[in-house]
Amino acid sequence: MAMRAAVAAAPRGFRRFFCTNTASSPFPFVPPPAAGATSARQMADPNTNLFVSGLSKRTTTERLREEFAKFGEVVHARVVTDRVSGYSKGFGFVKYATIEEAAKGIEGMDGKFLDGWVIFAEYARPRPPPGQPMQNPTPYYGGQ
């Protein structure tokens, strides 16, 4: 179901609304998830970068910044938009000055409303740092 996919993708906080307690499950056949599928994808290492999803299409970068700035010093904020169309993709990134501010930003904005949509704030995944030489070097021919 699409709903379970949303639950699985729910970055911590909304899972309790669907799976409150396994001990009070009406079915005694509760598969133990503590075999290796504990938490790997939706949990990231705490850093100053925050991944904010569930944004409205109308939510802009400055709106995202001023909303997350209430919980800490926002160093960088960006709503990911399509390069060609320029429209928002519905998610963005917010970078705080410190990790503790990022934690307060998550606890303060995760599951909250923004422009009519419930947004999800969590730690962003580490991005492949640039430094690799140009993988597509322009062929340098002597003539034209």
Next chain:
DNA sequence: AGTGAGCGT
């Protein structure tokens, strides 16, 4: 198109 899960121009 203004899609609805996700990880960046």
